[in-house]
Amino acid sequence: MIAELGHFALILALLLALLQSSVPLIGAARRNYAWMTLGRSTAVAQFVLVAAAFAALIHAYVTSDFSVQNVFENSHSDKPLLYKITGVWGNHEGSMMLWVFILSLFGAAVAWFGDNLPPALSARVLAVQGMIGTGFLGFILLTSDPFHRLVPAPLDGRGLNPVLQDPGLAFHPPFLYLGYVGFSVAFSFAVAALIEGRVDAAWARWVRPWTLAAWCALTIGIAMGSWWAYYTLGWGGWWFWDPVENASFMPWLVGTALLHSAIVVEKRDALKSWTILLAILTFSLSLVGTFLVRSGVLTSVHAFAVDPRRGLYILLLLLVAIGGSLSLYAWRAPALKAGGLFAPISREGALVLNNLLLTVAAAAIFWGTLYPLFSDQLGGPKLTVGAPFFDIVFRWLLAPLLVAVAVGPLLAWKRGDLLAALQRLWAALAAAVVVGLVGLYIAGGGPILAVLTLALAGWMALGALSEWAERVRLFRASLAESGRRARHLPRAQYGMTLAHLGLAVTLAGIAASAWQDERIEIMNPGDDVPIAGYTLHLNSVDKVQGPNFTAERADVTVRKGDSVVAEMHPEKRFFPLQQMSTGVTAIKTNLLADLYLALGDSDGKGGWTVRAWWKPLVPWIWIGAVMMALGGVVSLSDRRLRLGVAARARVPRGARAAE
């Protein structure tokens, strides 16, 4: 019964979405206030209905209602409650429900916080949101109904893929979708601005918080996915340039560019039509990501659906959304008035460089990810693009960007002085040299590229800090004066510093992986294996019983010299229901380095393959990502960006001098 109510709510939501995508738009064109405000009530109502449908699906999972096909195929009564709930989005239909739920959440948020938007803009934004909602609700109802009943109802379900039964992966999709779908708001604002033919600083101030929020969620989502790959897959890698990883990385890159170019629109009224284009591209890449992952055109762990009808529908949706918005852009963008002028060496110039490099990097990844698909479809040879391609391209495109990250914020708007900026960065330069030399010393020569990357991370970190020191006039004014300045710096300033520091931390973590130590040994109980100054001692391998699996569990004592550092327990789990085995790695971290153990196969003679890695600085990769996201959140809490403030008058010139 509840499942039918959920289905019914979805149909109502679709009807409302149709209403929302047409009436406010016509109202805005005809200046009919009542029609315009309809968008806000339908957005909220749509959210309530989709939330009800989503709750109905969760209810079916929690109560293990196996008469619902989706629950039968993806759940099992023995599963822990957490995974019953997170299992809702561990499959195609459920994950599309999550997509639409988040979309309607953002739609309702725009309606709630949109009190002081000009009514016509608000109506158009919500209408575009309604169109996206129509597309995806239609997709669910026509091709992937999560409430389909089975008669007669089976006794128990098939269970969730054991690999997905993991806390890290359980919350990876919601964050990723918050990011993907969050960019839909920037998209809707861009399309609405194109329809209106007007982009100004107020528009940018409206778009930036939404973009920032989506970007933070996407950063966390990508980091979670990579962290999950690191600790589950059992060979210590954390990024594989897998098509699906690329699918989430492309919107992140372009979204990052959008974040930065929106600043230029807000502060300098320039780069307007470029920013609009970026907003369209960011969401388009999110849609492409959804298409790549969900249509099954690229085989991967993530590809649930291999139903050609779904692929076709998403492809059509993609054509309408991307083709439509880009056509609108081509038609209307020339009407946008060009804004302020600036010299190539200026804050704007630096941000343009940032944008160019980020979008080119995204384009290269796009090409590398889709090239095999094109080759296959056009009857060419079957091939894949090797990971070295992405490594090379990325290294060369992003190196200049990372050098510039430290310089850009020190340049003045409009016309900057590069020499003066560089003079202020002498400390950062010195730090980079020191970090490089230290790296060289520790590594005893070592891979030169990794040393350079590490030095670059040092440069960026010190660059971000010296920029802050410059703002508060540290050591040049009295400490009290510096403290006063530090307190009065806008939060957005701290957000930027934190995010740039996070990038440096992540980069250091990536660079240091060149110095990892690896051992793959067959160990009998009682054997010792040395790694990076530690000694691993295998005590035993025992059989253990879990709630829905059995496991072989190794007991390893880690010693440094004579003292015991840790007991580690890598496992190999076997899930009888799915006839699958997965590994559970054991990781001992001190935040400077990870000791990573994975249990392999038994050799049948009492010995076990044990894979061990010592990975310096690897936790920094994710710590840095969290810092970047936190930087976004801090920036989001800035009073000037807070959602209600946007429509108020511009802050007086004096208060903005700190920028």
Next chain:
Amino acid sequence: MTRKRRRLIAVLVGMGCLGVAATLVLSALRDNLVFFYSPSDIKAKGAPQGRLLHIGGLVEQASVEHEPDGKTVDFRITDGSNTVAVVFRGPLPDLFREGQGVIAEGKLDGNGVLRADSVLAKHDENYMPREVVNALKRSGHWQEGGTPPTAVGQAKP
């Protein structure tokens, strides 16, 4: 400098950068394309030595041998008609077993043995790499909707 002239220079510089980037990307792409071969493709057309390639198929029954060092594994990949011998040193994926569809990435040595750098077997019991399915279809060992012949009756761990 006039506004027009300045814009022209900016556009030219931008185009130049894009050109350099495009050249870089395309040349990097050409060097890093990894072509897919089935064992029958190699038999029929041969495959370049010393270039990174993918070979896909099923792990042949009773072909997996662990060498005494505990790290090196020898096995054969079959598409039902032909086989290719593979030597791999490193951690095998959890789902690696005889009869399972896999893709091995590596270079062929002078004896036609694939020296693999990595072996992919994805995390799903129903999963079969698309390339492998197509290769099996081409060699006539795959029926639509059916299970591949070598996988039938396979012992599950």
